[in-house]
Amino acid sequence: xxxxxxxxxxxDTLSLAAGEHALVVGVAIGVxxxxxxxxxxxxxxxxxxxxxxxxxxxxxxTVPSLALLTLLIPITGLGWGSTLVALTAYAFLxxxxxxxxxxxxxxxxxVEAGRGMGMSRTRVLLKVRLPLAWxxxxxxxxxxxxxxxxxxxxxxxxxxxxxxxxxxxxxxxLGSVNALNATLAGxxxxxxxxxxxxxxxxxxxxxxxxxxLRVRS
Amino acid sequence: MFxxxxxxxxxxxxxxxxxxxxxxxxxxxxxxxDIPAGELVVFVGPSGCGKTTxxxxxxxxxxxxxxxxxxxxxxxxxxxxxxxxxxxxxxxQQVGLFPHLTIGQNIGLVPNxxxxxxAKTADRVEELLSLVNLEASAFHDRYPRELSGGQQQRxxxxxxxxxxxxxxxxxxxxxxxxxxxxxxxxNEFVKLQKQLRKTIIFVTHDFEEAIKLGDxxxxxxxxxxxxxxxxxxxxxxxxxDDYVAGFIGADATLKRLALLRVADVECGQxxxxxxxxxxxxxxxxxxxxxxxxxxxxxxxxxxxGVLTYGAxxxxxxxxxxxxxxxxxxxxGSTPVRTAPVPDAARxxxxxx
Ligand SMILES: Nc1ncnc2c1ncn2[C@@H]1O[C@H](COP(=O)(O)OP(=O)(O)O)[C@@H](O)[C@H]1O
Ligand SMILES: [Mg+2]
Numbered sequence: 001x002x003x004x005x006x007x008x009x010x011x012d013t014l015s016l017a018a019g020e021h022a023l024v025v026g027v028a029i030g031v032x033x034x035x036x037x038x039x040x041x042x043x044x045x046x047x048x049x050x051x052x053x054x055x056x057x058x059x060x061x062t063v064p065s066l067a068l069l070t071l072l073i074p075i076t077g078l079g080w081g082s083t084l085v086a087l088t089a090y091a092f093l094x095x096x097x098x099x100x101x102x103x104x105x106x107x108x109x110x111v112e113a114g115r116g117m118g119m120s121r122t123r124v125l126l127k128v129r130l131p132l133a134w135x136x137x138x139x140x141x142x143x144x145x146x147x148x149x150x151x152x153x154x155x156x157x158x159x160x161x162x163x164x165x166x167x168x169x170x171x172x173x174l175g176s177v178n179a180l181n182a183t184l185a186g187x188x189x190x191x192x193x194x195x196x197x198x199x200x201x202x203x204x205x206x207x208x209x210x211x212x213l214r215v216r217s
Numbered sequence: 218m219f220x221x222x223x224x225x226x227x228x229x230x231x232x233x234x235x236x237x238x239x240x241x242x243x244x245x246x247x248x249x250x251d252i253p254a255g256e257l258v259v260f261v262g263p264s265g266c267g268k269t270t271x272x273x274x275x276x277x278x279x280x281x282x283x284x285x286x287x288x289x290x291x292x293x294x295x296x297x298x299x300x301x302x303x304x305x306x307x308x309x310q311q312v313g314l315f316p317h318l319t320i321g322q323n324i325g326l327v328p329n330x331x332x333x334x335x336a337k338t339a340d341r342v343e344e345l346l347s348l349v350n351l352e353a354s355a356f357h358d359r360y361p362r363e364l365s366g367g368q369q370q371r372x373x374x375x376x377x378x379x380x381x382x383x384x385x386x387x388x389x390x391x392x393x394x395x396x397x398x399x400x401x402x403x404n405e406f407v408k409l410q411k412q413l414r415k416t417i418i419f420v421t422h423d424f425e426e427a428i429k430l431g432d433x434x435x436x437x438x439x440x441x442x443x444x445x446x447x448x449x450x451x452x453x454x455x456x457x458d459d460y461v462a463g464f465i466g467a468d469a470t471l472k473r474l475a476l477l478r479v480a481d482v483e484c485g486q487x488x489x490x491x492x493x494x495x496x497x498x499x500x501x502x503x504x505x506x507x508x509x510x511x512x513x514x515x516x517x518x519x520x521x522g523v524l525t526y527g528a529x530x531x532x533x534x535x536x537x538x539x540x541x542x543x544x545x546x547x548x549g550s551t552p553v554r555t556a557p558v559p560d561a562a563r564x565x566x567x568x569x
Contacts (some may be wrong), residue, residue, distance in 0.1 A: 028496035034259050113313025115374075116278055116301030116386075131317045186546035 002181070006181035014166070019190045021162035022196070024080065024146045024155070028087035033141050036092050040099025041139075043123065051099055057092035063196035064150050065090070069158045083152065090151055091144035098140025102133025135209050142201045149194050163189045218296070218304050219289030219383060219473070225416040226383040228275065228287030235270050244270045246440040254289075254383075255414040259427040261464070262437030268420045271441045272386050272498035274304045277330035288384055303330050304383035306377035306415070307434045310392040313370050314361035320346075320372055322356040345375040350405060367398035373408070378413075391420070403429055404565065424464055428453070428472055436461050446496075450476055454534065473533050474503040484522030484534050493518035502529055548562045 007014060036057075043049040060068075072082035107127045110113065114124040156164030166186030170179045219226045221238045230250040236243040245267045252258045260268045273279040275286055285295040293301060314323050321342050328338040346353040349371040361369055370391060377385055391399045391406075407430060410417065415480045421427055427434045428449040436444045436452065440461055445457035453473045456462040466471065480498040494512045498520045505524055508517050515526035527537035 096343070107311070107341065108312030109309060109313040110315060112311075113309060114308070114315075116276060116302055116307035116309070116313075117302070118299045118330055119326075120299050128315060132315075212315075212317045212319065212362065215360050215362050 001178060001181065003181050003184060004125050004176045006178055010185070014163075014189060015183055016165060017161070017186075018193060021149070021152055021164075021190070022193050024083055024087065024161050025060040025145065025152050025193070025197070028084055028148055029091055029141065029145050031084075032091035032095055032144065035088075036095030037137060039092075040096050040103060041104045041130070043096075045127075049189045053096055053112075054093075056102070057089075057096050060089045061170045068158060069155060069160075073158060078159040080161060082158050083155040083166055086155070087148045087149075087152060091141075091148055094140040094144040094147070095137070096140075098136045098143075099133065102136035103129045105136070106132045112187065116162045131210055132213070135205070135213065138205055138208070142198070145197050145201070146194060149190060149197065153190060163187075165191075218300070219291045224383065224414050227254045227287075228252040228384065228416060228418070230271075230275075231285040231286040231287075232280045232422055233271065233274060233286060234275060235267075236278060241531060243440055245274070246442065248303075248441050248443065249283070249342075250435065250446065252416060252418065254416055256432040257410055257415075257417040257419060257430060257433035259434045259439055260418060261418045261422065261427040261434055262441075264422055267436050267441030268422075268437060268440050269388055271437075272388055272418055272420055275384075278302075278303050280370065303327055303380065304382050304384075304530055306379075306382040306386070306387075307371045308377040308390040310389040312361075312373040312390075312393075314359050314369055314376070319358050320364070321445075322402070323361065323372060323521060324376045324379050331380055333380075341379065345378060348378070348409065349375045351375075357523045359545055366394050367402060370394055370398075370402055371405075374409075378415075383416060384443065385415050387417060387420070392423075392424070401427075406430065424466070428476065436464055457487045470533055470535075471503055471506075473531065474506060475501045475504045477502040479505055479519045479524060480521065482524065482527070482528050484519055484524050491518065493523065495519070496524065502532055505529065512524055 001009070039053050045055050046105045061137050070083055071107035072085055074118070076082045076085050097162075103125070109123055110128055110132070114128050115121075141215065152160070153167055155162055156168045163186040166182045166189070170181070170183030170186065172180045173185075226363065230248050233245060233248045233250075234243055235245040243274075248271060249514045260271065262268055270279055274281045275288075275293065278295065281294070288305075293486075314320075314327075318326075321339075324342045324345055328341055342357065343353045344476045346356055347472065351368060351371055356368070356372075357366070361372070365374065370393075373390060374553070379386070391402045394402060403426060409428075419427075419430055422439075430448055433448055434452055435446045436457075439446045444464075445452055445461045450473060453465060453469045453476070456465055456469070462469075478498070479496055479500050479502065482502065494508050494514065496508050496517050496519050505517060506526075506529055509515060509526060511568075516523050518524070530537040
């Protein structure tokens with residue numbers, strides 16, 4: 001069986017796995033963005049809180065994914081639970097770091113003008129800092145997504161969802177029938193998912209970045 | 218609040234002091250100042266003397282360490298800072314327009330904070346754009362990054378004026394523009410203030426700008442101590458001390474001439490004024506002197522008659538030197554002809 005015949009014959013399994021792969025990444029990124037941007041908003045102006053949240057999210061990222069997934073099994077079990085928790089945790093660093101950098105990078109004169117006109121601190125944060133930081137925040141989310149798409153494949157080891165199963169099954173019986181096809185299909189599927197997510201973020205950029213920030217200066 | 222009358226409110230500072238934490242000395246030390254309603258007062262002084270700090274205490278972007286501030290008799294320190302700031306116009310050198318909002322939205326910010334209706338805000342934005350000489354239809358929907366520096370400064374002024382505040386604080390608002398644009402903005406601003414009569418505190422380190430714009434000037438030295446507080450003409454005529462004199466520079470008399478208009482001095486009706494170089498009635502006496510020097514004459518024609526060098530001297534309170542002393546000007550032994558000079562100049566002026 002050549003590669004295309006393999007893909008056609010296993011289409012149902014492959015498309016389900018790909019769908020689950022995208023879904024688990026999407027959910028993890030959604031949760032991580034909501035929580036991470038929230039932490040960034042709260043912590044950007046508090047040096048201690050900011051330092052601690054950045055240190056913790058950086059520490060998480062240094063734990064090898066296989067180790068983290070295994071450590072989570074006693075708590076969140078095999079499958080979706082541990083996969084989601086691990087992926088969400090890994091995404092924090094790029095999201096929190098870019099949120100904090102974006103919010104803090106806003107020109108001081110804009111904050112001064114806003115405060116000087118009688119905007120409250122919170123209003124300046126939500127109506128001035130956040131929109132101006134948004135392009136950088138989106139970049140952080142996009143980088144985190146690309147990272148998670150790769151890490152999600154490892155989740156196959158804890159019986160998680162996604163295309164990892166294809167890849168590792170193939171690798172484990174390399175030389176036997178369809179082993180290479182399975183690995184190749186899983187890998188290609190991941191590439192396709194990565195490209196689709198990138199297209200999605202391109203659209204989000206176009207739709208959500210204020211026009212005034214996109215015009216030439 | 219103090220803005221029931223939008224035409225300006227008086228400002229009183231009493232023993233106003235700011236000591237930044239960790240600094241050896243206060244940045245502003247016991248400043249007392251009375252600013253009458255409807256006047257433009259310029260704070261001028263070297264960089265770091267505390268101008269900005271003094272100004273920012275008035276809208277409480279900087280909280281005073283001690284002292285009192287009253288606007289229109291009302292104790293500013295008892296008001297809610299955000300509420301207070303919505304009733305004080307604020308313009309800064311970096312302008313600080315929000316790049317993600319249109320020009321119209323930028324100008325409408327304070328009216329929105331004050332809860333104006335959309336229709337009232339829209340009308341006001343339109344009115345303000347034309348007030349600062351920007352065509353509403355062309356600029357309303359553009360973004361700050363699409364504007365030149367000078368246009369951004371104008372929007373900054375319009376935004377500060379948006380809710381028609383009685384008091385405006387302006388920190389070197391024209392400081393970042395090129396000299397030609399700055400001059401243009403200053404001239405427009407002088408006209409605007411004649412019309413609006415707001416109480417304005419205007420900070421600059423440029424004494425020329427202070428003379429040009431100020432009804433009064435507060436010359437500040439370190440820790441915002443007031444070296445002199447008076448009208449531009451009085452400061453130029455009678456600097457309080459060497460510090461103020463040093464700030465004015467060596468050409469105080471020329472600067473005083475610049476403050477006076479041709480139309481303000483008595484011009485003698487004399488025959489033959491049509492043959493003299495002409496000067497407009499709203500030109501300054503400094504420009505009149507420039508015309509005289511350029512034509513080598515001691516008189517020039519204005520719409521109301523003949524303006525003489527003697528009249529310029531009188532205007533700044535000095536006696537014109539008698540003719541024989543004029544002769545001694547020049548390189549020692551060479552006699553200088555004085556009488557024929559006007560004739561020669563007259564001839565040149567009519568092109569014969
Ligand atoms: N936020 C601050 N913290 C500490 N010191 C400050 C702060 N702002 C200004 N200063 C100091 O106060 C003094 C006056 O500053 P400023 O009011 O900005 O002067 P100016 O506007 O006349 O240049 C300077 O010595 C400056 O370094
Ligand atoms: Mg300053």
